Amino acid sequence: MKLSFRWYGPEDPVKIEYIRQIPHMHSIVTAVYDVPVGEVWPEESILKLKKQTEDAGLHFEVIESVPVHEDIKLGKPTRERYIKNYQENIRRLGKAGVKCICYNFMPVFDWTRTQLDKVLEDGSNALVYYREQLEGMNPLTGELSLPGWDSSYTKEGLKDLFAEYEKITEEDLWENLRYFLEQVIPVAEEMDVNMAIHPDDPPWPIFGLPRIITCEENIDRFLKLVDKKQNGLTLCTGSLGCTKTNDMVKLTEKYAAQGRIHFMHMRNVKILEDGSFEESAHPSSCGSLDMVAIMKALSDHDFDGYLRPDHGRMIWGETGKPGYGLYDRALGASYLNGVWETLQKLKG
Numbered sequence: 001m002k003l004s005f006r007w008y009g010p011e012d013p014v015k016i017e018y019i020r021q022i023p024h025m026h027s028i029v030t031a032v033y034d035v036p037v038g039e040v041w042p043e044e045s046i047l048k049l050k051k052q053t054e055d056a057g058l059h060f061e062v063i064e065s066v067p068v069h070e071d072i073k074l075g076k077p078t079r080e081r082y083i084k085n086y087q088e089n090i091r092r093l094g095k096a097g098v099k100c101i102c103y104n105f106m107p108v109f110d111w112t113r114t115q116l117d118k119v120l121e122d123g124s125n126a127l128v129y130y131r132e133q134l135e136g137m138n139p140l141t142g143e144l145s146l147p148g149w150d151s152s153y154t155k156e157g158l159k160d161l162f163a164e165y166e167k168i169t170e171e172d173l174w175e176n177l178r179y180f181l182e183q184v185i186p187v188a189e190e191m192d193v194n195m196a197i198h199p200d201d202p203p204w205p206i207f208g209l210p211r212i213i214t215c216e217e218n219i220d221r222f223l224k225l226v227d228k229k230q231n232g233l234t235l236c237t238g239s240l241g242c243t244k245t246n247d248m249v250k251l252t253e254k255y256a257a258q259g260r261i262h263f264m265h266m267r268n269v270k271i272l273e274d275g276s277f278e279e280s281a282h283p284s285s286c287g288s289l290d291m292v293a294i295m296k297a298l299s300d301h302d303f304d305g306y307l308r309p310d311h312g313r314m315i316w317g318e319t320g321k322p323g324y325g326l327y328d329r330a331l332g333a334s335y336l337n338g339v340w341e342t343l344q345k346l347k348g
């Protein structure tokens with residue numbers, strides 16, 4: 001298991017030097033953020049990030065994310081250019097030593113929450129998804145913006161995009177994903193890079209937009225679209241695990257055995273009665289997931305991919321990017337280190 005940590009580059013309020021001080025930290029997870037979605041990342045920008053990472057004593061091997069342009073998801077004729085650019089990004093990143101690229105195939109929006117600063121009982125605050133709040137939200141007003149969302153949409157642009165997705169069924173989205181994978185996986189294979197799709201978060205359709213990377217049946221279908229090791233997963237426990245219908249221990253066990261998990265996002269969530277959920281601290285007792293059993297499934301299969309503590313709460317007065325402060329994620333890393341060490345020792 002290679003412990004890693006997401007870092008948003010020099011603009012991130014969390015300093016890379018601090019990340020290095022977390023015990024057992026292996027690598028930084030980052031991206032080039034100043035290039036519009038779909039364009040080729042300049043080699044200088046990639047090499048600069050690599051240097052910043054290596055100067056801090058960490059490895060530059062994981063990118064999260066190289067975003068997929070909406071024209072690819074929509075299957076528009078213009079996708080050809082964006083797929084070529086995507087292939088070129090894989091080549092450039094592979095050349096710079098990147099081993100794993102995380103991406104997602106969610107229409108329009110990345111991960112979605114309804115409130116970013118819900119004050120919990122202990123005074124910390126966390127990201128939550130309340131069904132009732134979602135019903136009152138209109139994505140077209142542009143009032144909510146999350147760190148994962150492409151902030152370049154104008155209100156008009158969003159409206160047009162929504163109109164285009166009205167014509168797209170789930171089956172179309174599958175077909176467009178297959179078309180994309182058939183062209184990018186061979187390049188990943190050639191460059192020895194593992195592609196790791198992130199599940200949809202939450203794993204159900206929102207705002208009337210289709211979502212497909214949501215459950216075991218669909219992940220099986222995804223893996224078969226191009227049945228190669230390089231066509232793999234970012235298994236995000238908090239995304240898939242925010243519904244009880246996904247058994248995270250079973251899924252981890254299954255896909256680790258198949259060697260298709262390249263990246264783990266470890267996060268705990270508390271599932272509420274009505275299917276809403278709150279992000280919680282990492283230990284099992286704080287949420288609904290059995291984090292130790294998930295780690296054990298990885299350990300049993302000698303998981304040697306990347307793993308990062310995902311979203312933390314905001315604690316100790318820290319402010320910054322929702323979900324991406326230093327303190328609670330560092331506590332999460334320490335907890336995961338402890339669980340992992342115990343599992344390794346028990347294995348003998």
Ligand code: DNO
Binds near residue numbers: 198
């Ligand atoms: C949320 C993240 C996601 C993830 C993308 C991958 O915190 O895990 O935004 O980076 O879905 O493309």
